[in-house]
Amino acid sequence: MTESPFETDGCRPAPRNCAPDSRVVAARLAALSHPARIEIIKHLSASNSCCCREVVDRFDLAQSTVSQHLKILVEAGLVRFEPDRQRSRYAVDHAALADVSASVAALVNSCCSGR
Amino acid sequence: MTESPFETDGCRPAPRNCAPDSRVVAARLAALSHPARIEIIKHLSASNSCCCREVVDRFDLAQSTVSQHLKILVEAGLVRFEPDRQRSRYAVDHAALADVSASVAALVNSCCSGR
DNA sequence: ATCGTTTATCGCCGATGGACGATGACCGAA
DNA sequence: TTCGGTCATCGTCCATCGGCGATAAACGAT
Numbered sequence A, B: 001m002t003e004s005p006f007e008t009d010g011c012r013p014a015p016r017n018c019a020p021d022s023r024v025v026a027a028r029l030a031a032l033s034h035p036a037r038i039e040i041i042k043h044l045s046a047s048n049s050c051c052c053r054e055v056v057d058r059f060d061l062a063q064s065t066v067s068q069h070l071k072i073l074v075e076a077g078l079v080r081f082e083p084d085r086q087r088s089r090y091a092v093d094h095a096a097l098a099d100v101s102a103s104v105a106a107l108v109n110s111c112c113s114g115r
Numbered sequence C: 001a002t003c004g005t006t007t008a009t010c011g012c013c014g015a016t017g018g019a020c021g022a023t024g025a026c027c028g029a030a
Numbered sequence D: 001t002t003c004g005g006t007c008a009t010c011g012t013c014c015a016t017c018g019g020c021g022a023t024a025a026a027c028g029a030t
Helices: A020-032 A035-046 A052-058 A063-075 A094-113 B020-032 B035-046 B052-058 B063-075 B094-113
Strands: A079-084 A087-092 B079-084 B087-092
Touching: A020 A035, A020 A063, A020 A094, A020 B020, A020 B035, A035 A052, A035 A063, A035 A087, A035 B020, A035 B094, A052 A063, A052 A087, A063 A079, A063 A087, A094 B035, A094 B094, B020 B035, B020 B063, B020 B094, B035 B052, B035 B063, B035 B087, B052 B063, B052 B087, B063 B079, B063 B087
Parallel strands: none
Antiparallel strands: A079 A087, B079 B087
């Protein structure tokens, strides 16, 4: 794979007149909308950075499943990936995470300001 | 149908050692993780309250599809529903929305504080 | 070279999501 | 009552998700 999670699309299908913004926000929230991935994010953050195996040990999920969740998080740009010898180091991208938080806050604000 | 989306569960499946919190947050984010629903939330908020038809006119989605999206938002507690004659009035629950925002912010904070 | 470990990917499967059209209920107006 | 508009629900279809085991690649150590 090349890189950016949003190069072309990678978002859910949306009706015609949806702001592109909504698609991006939705895609990021989708990455966060699974309990296992939320826990993985927490775990990564607490450990600063982890390899896949550490996460597998923590949760009782198959290694392939964890790898898949990690991939989804990386593709959403919420987690950074760096190969390290035969390991893979995964670390939370705090800026991206903060950005998601800001996006949600902005949505909520836009909803309240319009009243 | 009987009732509340969370009576027993209504959340996504989660590995054993997921904080119950994560399931609740994930469920709410799931409701927000679709571009159409985000746009619907914005529209509801801008109009203060809408009936289903108004939303259908705004987006080119079938009435049944919009109704389904609204149902999901209501079940997630993000939108309030009130029957009004033969119409249905839908309005954003700003408190609930703010709560979601707070949940995400808390997640992000917990990730940053642990460093 | 061989083994053990770690990882990503593949294929499969059941379940869910998202879209639609059709239908029937409800209600106001004619 | 009948008609038109609004709505929720049902059934269907297709795509995606989420889980798993199996496999192969990569690499360090023996």
